[in-house]
Amino acid sequence: MKTNDSKSHRDYIATHLKGVPRSGIRDFFDIVSSRKDIISLGIGEPDFATPWGIREASIYALDRGATSYTSNLGLESLRSAISDYISDKFGVRYDPASEILVTVGVSEALDLAVRAIVNPGDEVIYHEPSYVCYAPIVTFAHGKSVAVQTRPEDGFVLERDMIEKKLTDRTKALLINFPTNPTGATLNRGQLEGIAKLACERDLLVVTDEIYSELTYEGERMSIASMPGMKDRTLLLHGLSKAWAMTGFRLGYACGRRDLIEAMMKIHQYTMMCAPILSQKAGIEALRNHDADVERMRRAYEKRRNYIVSSLNEMGLSCHMPKGAFYAFPDIRSCGLSSKDFALRLLDEENVACVPGTAFGSSGEGFLRCSYATDIEEIKEAMKRMAAFVERGARNAERGPTPFS
């Protein structure tokens, strides 16, 4: 007799997904969330709430009954605001009618961009250590992700020649993120120009994730999209999560050549339809009227950066001065522990959570990501505890061959 409750042993999971590991951040989150009373420097989002004026605009929209779908591309008024903002800050003008797509966070924009351009087997070059999603989304699109390792001794910057070594006939695009999560690295004009020239010579598309752009503390703030000849071969991706402290609104956007935006829109319209209207309404207010709030938060991060980097160096963990984003990325190799062991033991012994550098690629081994999007009082306490931890390790090392044991 046949029964309906027979167990299935068939493997339903798609083959190309199997090699993709879970995010190292996610792994660490599971360990941390089982604990109480920790100080977390593991948080990749602002500790500020969204500025009140922006929240209020969203509430007002809700009051007025803004509860519908919007155009697939996003509200026309938001696309205009984006066009003006990008023109004002980056000096590149995109047509709101056909060159801008509003997405659910910059994460969706990245996924759409990669899916829109990658044929099976196409290669996409990105730099490591990097944010966790770049390699997986290329795999999801049946492409091949190719990592360029950036080096601590150069401040984790990316240069033309480093990319050149990885080019093949299948290379289609280059994915960059400066300022970088987790290293805080930025590129200067010369470095960007070098990469732009290479893209032109080899006819590559550059996908640039500008999510931390406003949070630049030193040097000129610019996008590769503004370099000569680059507007047509760049997809500029940005969002409001970080600089406007709007992570929960899930609002991002893509700017680029009409055919690229059209292709991304095709996927977006069938899979996501549109970004939430209340977030879009908040986004208009954010882009039009809240530069001062962004600047206020940027200044606060800058002071915390100075504090945390000088504290890390004082305790003997060599840490370069990040020029952007809100992460310090200290070198912990002198302690003789792997990134993961360091992070686990720091959590265990001092109740301080940081993310192991290996969560951001194998070249993050020996490093730790410490977010300074954290209240200054918590940073002070965390630094005190970390210093005690490092000091204890150093003392133990003098006694025996195995540090920290």
Place this chain on the structure above:
Amino acid sequence: MDELLRLLKENALESPANLAKMLGLSEKDVKDKIQEYEKNGVIRGYQAIVNEDSLNLDKVSAVIEVKITPEREGGFNGIAGRISRFPEVDAMYLMSGAFDLLVFVSGRNLKEVASFISEKLATIEGVVSTATHFMLKIYKEKGVLMAAHDENERLQVSP
């Protein structure tokens, strides 16, 4: 504004060592700058922001709109100076619009404030009229909300 002043306005108790770290200055530089600001009168004092509503104090506060006749020499400053010296006056501003001075006063009870207004303030020569508003509740002071902090759970580790 100097970043040092901004930080002190947020938290005047921040130690010079920490301020130095945040600003990338030496501790001595920070101490010298603070001393200079105190000496030249840019920094006028340091106070805690207290939620007085939580203390059940015998205290009432009022805001008074005061119209005055400016003097031939000195304009508003002569009379304003006289009024501002009363210890009952906590804060005072010269305003544009329908009245001239906005005066924040406090006393132990309604009667005490009322008598200050009728006996001291209103009788000063040049004061034309007063309109008094008593305060009922403090929501925000010096940029600080007086209500309990919003509790919002953030993930402990996130991208």
